[in-house]
Amino acid sequence: MWSARVEPELDSFYRGATLVQDYRPWAVQLQAQGHTVHTSDASFEGFDEVWVFPGRQKQAVLRQIARGLLAASSEGTVRITLHNRGGASRYEKTLRKLCPDLQSTSKHKCRVMTVRRSDVQDEALLHQWVEDGAPRFLEELDAWTQPGAFSWDRFDKGSQVLREALPVDQLKGTVVDLGAGLGLLSRPLAGRSKVRRLHLVEADHRALNACRRNVEAWGHPELQATFHWLDVTTEPLPIKSADVVVMNPPFHEGDKASPAIGQAFIRAAAGVLRTKGQLWMVANARLPYERVLEDHFFKVRKVSESRGFKVLVAYK
Numbered sequence: 001m002w003s004a005r006v007e008p009e010l011d012s013f014y015r016g017a018t019l020v021q022d023y024r025p026w027a028v029q030l031q032a033q034g035h036t037v038h039t040s041d042a043s044f045e046g047f048d049e050v051w052v053f054p055g056r057q058k059q060a061v062l063r064q065i066a067r068g069l070l071a072a073s074s075e076g077t078v079r080i081t082l083h084n085r086g087g088a089s090r091y092e093k094t095l096r097k098l099c100p101d102l103q104s105t106s107k108h109k110c111r112v113m114t115v116r117r118s119d120v121q122d123e124a125l126l127h128q129w130v131e132d133g134a135p136r137f138l139e140e141l142d143a144w145t146q147p148g149a150f151s152w153d154r155f156d157k158g159s160q161v162l163r164e165a166l167p168v169d170q171l172k173g174t175v176v177d178l179g180a181g182l183g184l185l186s187r188p189l190a191g192r193s194k195v196r197r198l199h200l201v202e203a204d205h206r207a208l209n210a211c212r213r214n215v216e217a218w219g220h221p222e223l224q225a226t227f228h229w230l231d232v233t234t235e236p237l238p239i240k241s242a243d244v245v246v247m248n249p250p251f252h253e254g255d256k257a258s259p260a261i262g263q264a265f266i267r268a269a270a271g272v273l274r275t276k277g278q279l280w281m282v283a284n285a286r287l288p289y290e291r292v293l294e295d296h297f298f299k300v301r302k303v304s305e306s307r308g309f310k311v312l313v314a315y316k
């Protein structure tokens with residue numbers, strides 16, 4: 001079951017199934033229901049029935065579908081469920097290039113496409129889709145990345161604004177990057193010998209894998225870097241007495257904008273910092289973070305505002 005999420009109606013069906021989920025908040029919810037969850041790093045083959053609930057981003061979706069097909073036995077069947085708003089009819093057209101005979105049904109604004117493994121007509125295209133969505137080094141970013149990860153092919157504008165404002169020369173000791181993505185915010189810090197420890201915390205396992213490769217390449221030889229696959233909003237962070245936190249917190253949960261996620265990130269940052277430790281964060285200028293910062297920090301200051309983003313520093 002690719003990209004499985006907690007669904008009460010599917011719970012009994014999930015029992016005994018192999019569940020794959022790279023997004024930690026959903027993996028944790030499945031684990032809480034007693035399921036074992038695998039990340040997509042593992043290899044899967046020989047399944048009679050495979051269900052795929054693809055996410056977003058074209059190369060990532062096609063890779064999930066292709067890996068689902070490769071996980072099926074030669075007699076196996078793969079069912080792919082896509083929401084109409086997620087481009088179901090467009091993906092059906094694309095999938096027909098691989099399996100002209102696929103069956104498709106629509107209900108509840110979703111489409112379920114059923115493909116028998118033996119109906120795949122173009123094995124080369126199948127492998128091409130796996131390759132197109134695989135981890136890769138992108139020259140433009142000068143970093144490892146993977147389609148589907150946050151801002152996978154460009155440096156996010158908000159993160160750029162924060163990086164320009166960070167007093168890199170003054171930051172030292174133990175640094176924590178919450179929602180680290182590919183690690184691009186931490187890049188200038190990883191190379192500085194005054195930064196001794198770096199904790200990179202990220203919910204998307206694909207992004208965290210890329211981040212590990214990046215920080216291992218960028219870090220100075222004595223840097224102790226630790227990579228945590230964790231949900232910052234619900235799980236305790238195994239980090240204490242940090243000197244600095246940097247973050248560009250997410251403000252969307254699925255399709256919905258929600259400042260609650262950023263507010264939870266702020267509480268998590270306050271929880272890992274030592275007294276007088278500093279939080280450096282960037283946010284969309286309209287988002288209401290000041291009150292929660294003032295509740296958890298001794299002093300809060302707006303450092304800059306540009307291109308629709310504000311940079312805030314808060315002292316514990």
Ligand SMILES: C[S@@+](CC[C@H](N)C(=O)[O-])C[C@H]1O[C@@H](n2cnc3c(N)ncnc32)[C@H](O)[C@@H]1O
Nearest residue numbers: 150159179180181202203204231232233248250
């Ligand atoms: C706005 S992006 C910033 C990424 C990176 N720091 C950068 O500057 O390019 C926010 C990151 O938080 C991650 N994220 C979202 N929800 C999370 C959660 N609950 N716990 C940990 N990380 C989360 C996302 O996957 C994404 O990589």
